Amino acid sequence: MSVTVPEGFAAGGVAVGLKSTGKPDVAVVVNRGPLKLGAAVFTSNRAKANPILWSQQVIQDGVVEAIVLNSGGANCFTGAFGFQTTHQTAERAAELLGVGPGDVLVCSTGLIGTGDEVFRAKVLEGVERAIAGATPEGGDDAARAIMTTDTVSKTSTFRGDGWTIGAMAKGAGMLAPGLATMLVVITTDAVLTAEEADAHLRAATRVSFDRLDSDGCMSTNDQVTLRVSGASGVNPDSDAFRTALHDVCLDLAGQLQADAEGASHDITIRVVGAASEDDAVEVGRSVARNNLFKAAIFGNDPNWGRVLAAIGTTQAAFDPYAVDVSFNGVRLCSAGAPDRPREEVDLAPRATDVLIDLKAGDAAATILTNDLTHDYVHENSAYSS
C-alpha cells in the first residue's frame, strides 16, 4: 500500500478525465501527524514547470501537510495562468484540510504546454474528490493515479525496528528521466527533524535516482519528496534510517529502469578504479548516454569499442589504453587491446552488466540505463508527450 503503510498518512487517487484513457489522474497524500515535516529534491533543469516553482517555495520551511499530484498535463510553460492553477490547487486542498496553502506541495506530469481552463477545472475537481476519498489504505490508488507512460505502478516498503518507510514512484530517472517525468513520494512514521529528512533524502537520491539515466533527457517536472509523520514515536538510529531510505530509493530506481519506455535491456554500468567518485559518475554517464553503445546492446552486440569511444569524451583521469571493459563478466578489452572473444558474451538476457575498470584509483559509481530500441523511437515519435 505504498505511501500509506507508515502510520499517520492517508492517500487517494481519482480519475477526472485529464488523461484520454480515463484512468486515474489526481492523487493526494495527506499527513495526519503528529509531525508535519517534509524535504524535497527538484529537477535541476532551468526550465521548471509551474508546480516546481510553487513547491520550491513550500518546502523552504520544512513543513508539509499534503501533496497533490496530477498526471495528464505538466502545467509547464503555461504562463501566469498556469502558475495560478498550481496556486489554486494548493489553496483548494488547504481549504478542505483546514491548513495553510503554503504547506501544500503540488506536482504535475504530462505534456509540456498543457494547462488551460479545462485542465484547471479538472485538477480542482480532482483535489476535492481525492481528499474526500483519502484513507489510510489509499496508497495503491495514489500510486496508480500518478502514472503516465508507466506500464505498472511502482511502490516500495521498508519495515524497520518499530518504524516504517513507504513509497511510490513514476517515470524513469532523476537527472535524466525519459519522456515520463519522475515523481516520487516517500513517507515515514519515524521521528526525524526536517533537517535530518533533507540530509537523508539528498544522500539517498544522489546515489539512486541521480544515477538512473535512461535516455539522457532531463525533465522539467521532476520531484522527489520525503514526508515525516513521526507517528511511530520512534527516533531511529541515523545510519539505520539512511541505509533503509537508500535501499528503498534503489529499489524504486530499479523498478523505474525495468519499466523504461520501450527498453529491452536493463543496463548496469559499474565504473571502478576511478580517481574520484565524480570521475566514476562522469564516465558511467558518458556510456549511459551514448546512442551507439545503447543501440549495440539492443542488438545484443557487446561492442566494447563504443564504450571506449564514449569514455574518451570525458575529462576523467585515466589512460584510455589501460582500461578494462567487461560485459556480463567477460573481459573483452584490456590494456588497450582486445581480450576474450566477444562470442563468450551472451547479451540475450534483459539484465546487462558492463564493468569499466579505469585503473586510476579506488573510487567507484554505478549508473543504470537502458538500451536504445525501436520501441523507444516509436513511443517518443508517434505521440505528442
Added chain:
Amino acid sequence: MSVTVPEGFAAGGVAVGLKSTGKPDVAVVVNRGPLKLGAAVFTSNRAKANPILWSQQVIQDGVVEAIVLNSGGANCFTGAFGFQTTHQTAERAAELLGVGPGDVLVCSTGLIGTGDEVFRAKVLEGVERAIAGATPEGGDDAARAIMTTDTVSKTSTFRGDGWTIGAMAKGAGMLAPGLATMLVVITTDAVLTAEEADAHLRAATRVSFDRLDSDGCMSTNDQVTLRVSGASGVNPDSDAFRTALHDVCLDLAGQLQADAEGASHDITIRVVGAASEDDAVEVGRSVARNNLFKAAIFGNDPNWGRVLAAIGTTQAAFDPYAVDVSFNGVRLCSAGAPDRPREEVDLAPRATDVLIDLKAGDAAATILTNDLTHDYVHENSAYSS
C-alpha cells in the same frame, strides 16, 4: 574529381578485401608540389586510434607528401601491433614515393579493434596498388575508397581566381559523428604557408564540421586534412581563401548530414539572441543531442516543449520563460507560453528548421543534426561497427 581538381595532386583508390562487400577500401592522395604543406585537425576524443597518434606526429612540421586512408578497419585499440601497422603503412608509401615516412599521414576507419596480421597485409598491398595507380584524375576513386556506411561519396570543388580547392569526405560530423568516423581531405593549389593553412582550416572546421552533431557520439578516428601544392602559383587574398574553404566545408558538412545513417530529416538548429557564441553553440548542441526532440521530429511532431526541456539543461545565459521557439518559420512558443497552433507546422519535408531566440544578446550559431529514427537504431544494432 574532388581532391585532384587542383593542380599538383594525384590520387587513387583500390579494393583489397578489407571490406566484406569487396568495394574499394584503400585510398591515397599524393602531392606532386611544388609546395608540400599540410595542416590537420583531429578528434578530441581521448581514445585515439593508432593512425591518429601517428598523424599527429607527422603534421607537426607542416610538411606532408602523401596521405593513405583505409576503410574496413579503424586500427583502434589494436595495441602496439596496430601502431606498427600504421608505421609500416607510412614507410611503404614513403619508400614507393621516395620521401620520408614522417611526411606520410595515415587515416583509418571501420570497426574498433580491427587491426590484425590480415588487416596489415591487405593495407600494405593497398598502399602499393593505390600509389601505382595514382593519377591526376583519380580523385573520385579515392573518394569512393574511403566510404564505410556512406551511401554516396561526398566531394566538393571551389574555383577561385586562378586557384582551386578540391575535397572529399566520408562519415558524419566532427565533434560528434555517427558510427561512421569522419574523414576529410581537402587539397588546394593556392600558395599558402603551413601556418596559414592551419589557421584557415581551424577557422573553417570550427563553424562547419564541429557543428555537425548527428548523434552525439564522437569517433576515435576523425581527421580533417588540408594539403597545399602551390601549383597555381597564385597567393590568394586571405579572406577570399578563408571564405572559399568555409563554403567547401559547409557544403561537405551538409552532404554528410544528408547521408547520416538512417535519418529522415536534416535538422538545422539556429540559435540567435545569445549572450555569446559559445552559449549559442551549447544551446544548439543540447537540442541536437536530445533523443526526445529527435524522436519527435522523426514523428513529424513540432514538440517545442522538448526543445525547452533540452536547453534548460545548459548553463547558457537566458531566461527559460522568455525564449521563442519556431519550427519551419512558425513560432510555437513565446514568452514562456504557447503561441501559434502546432497544426500550422508541416514537418513532412526532410529539411527542418528550428529557430531558438534566447533574447539574451546578439550572438548566434547553427548546429546541424538529424532525427532519431528506426533505421538509425537498426543500422547501429544489427551490425557490429
